[in-house]
Amino acid sequence: MRIDVLTLFPEMFDGVFSSSILGKAREKGIVSLQAVNFRQFSTDKHSTVDDYPYGGGGGMVLKPEPMFAAVESLVPADGPRPRIILMCPQGETFTQQKAEQLSNEEHLIFVCGHYEGYDERIREHLVTDELSIGDYVLTGGELPAMVVIDSVARLLPGVLGNETSAVTDSFSTGLLEYPHYTRPAVFRDWEVPEVLLSGHHGRIEAWRREQSLLRTLKRRPDLLEQADLSTKERAWLQGLREREERLMERPSAHKNEQGDK
Known part of the structure; x- marks a missing residue:
């Protein structure tokens, strides 16, 4: 170029x-x-x-x-x-x-x-x-x-050392990227998630996808509207949203009860 x-x-x-x-x-x-x-x-x-x-x-x-x-x-x-x-x-x-x-x-x-x-x-x-x-x-x-x-x-072939890096970047898939960890496995009592040490590629990929969805839901929920998600993933995210809404409603409901007393 x-x-x-x-x-x-x-x-x-x-x-x-x-x-x-x-x-x-x-x-x-x-x-x-x-x-x-x-x-x-x-x-x-x-x-x-x-x-x-x-x-x-x-x-x-x-x-x-x-x-x-x-x-x-x-x-x-x-x-x-x-x-x-x-x-x-x-x-x-x-x-x-x-x-x-x-x-x-x-x-x-x-x-x-x-x-x-x-x-x-x-x-x-x-x-x-x-x-x-x-x-x-x-x-x-x-x-x-x-x-x-x-x-x-950085998207041109040969520019990045790892050609898959650009593919998994935040926004490239429509979602934010999953968390990354490196050595040591334990730092100040904070441990790397066990799944990443398992060597099981299928489980690792599933964990990364889940983390990517969770991070996007938390930080940029607007991106989920256009993201390429499966029916199962959309249902799972909707369940998380509903659970979060219920948790947010409980303190206010408790406060109203206290006020009524």
């Missing part, structure tokens, strides 16, 4: 692109990573990339000319058009499913803005996707782009 990032601060990506798993993937030739300063595509003597907004208002707006020229320099005229991703708080919320979709592409271009925003013609006529990593605003699109790039690149 080839990944290009258009930014006013390419030095921000030096450490990210050369360290840890991304750095190793780059060394292996699995992914090509490049940060490009789109200021070099400005045509005036001051290398201007932003201007005051028409109609007034605070802040500066990124001009369309440098951004279009920068993208066009990265895309062959006769080649396929890559996904051009605008990092923006107004965009589609980034998810694991979106990461899996993007990991099938051969070329991605990320557009990182600063200042007040983008000229609307960049949104309408240049980019293919607008992505947000959450409902908050940062000073620029660089940090969100790093998050998305890391999430996408």
Whole structure:
């Protein structure tokens, strides 16, 4: 995969692109990573990339000319058009499913803005996707782009040491991942669950599935609505919900009885 990032601060990506798993993937030739300063595509003597907004208002707006020229320099005229991703708080919320979709592409271009925003013609006529990593605003699109790039690149074949790691990650199956344990088997009187020491793969897989369901029910019950669950699993979860509701009702009922007395 080839990944290009258009930014006013390419030095921000030096450490990210050369360290840890991304750095190793780059060394292996699995992914090509490049940060490009789109200021070099400005045509005036001051290398201007932003201007005051028409109609007034605070802040500066990124001009369309440098951004279009920068993208066009990265895309062959006769080649396929890559996904051009605008990092923006107004965009589609980034998810694991979106990461899996993007990991099938051969070329991605990320557009990182600063200042007040983008000229609307960049949104309408240049980019293919607008992505947000959450409902908050940062000073620029660089940090969100790093998050998305890391999430996408780790899904490429050969990037992770264990190819099954990405398959069992939280959200990849629609559920949160099960708990993990390692040596020692006992630490400060806290023991590793016995089933994990049994060597019985069937029991271990069943335990992990159950734990994944329990953790999702507790922490992100909203995910269960779209998860791929069996009829038996849905009935089991419903029983847990009903039991929890009964337990929550008992203290209030007891309190009312005391009040009536």
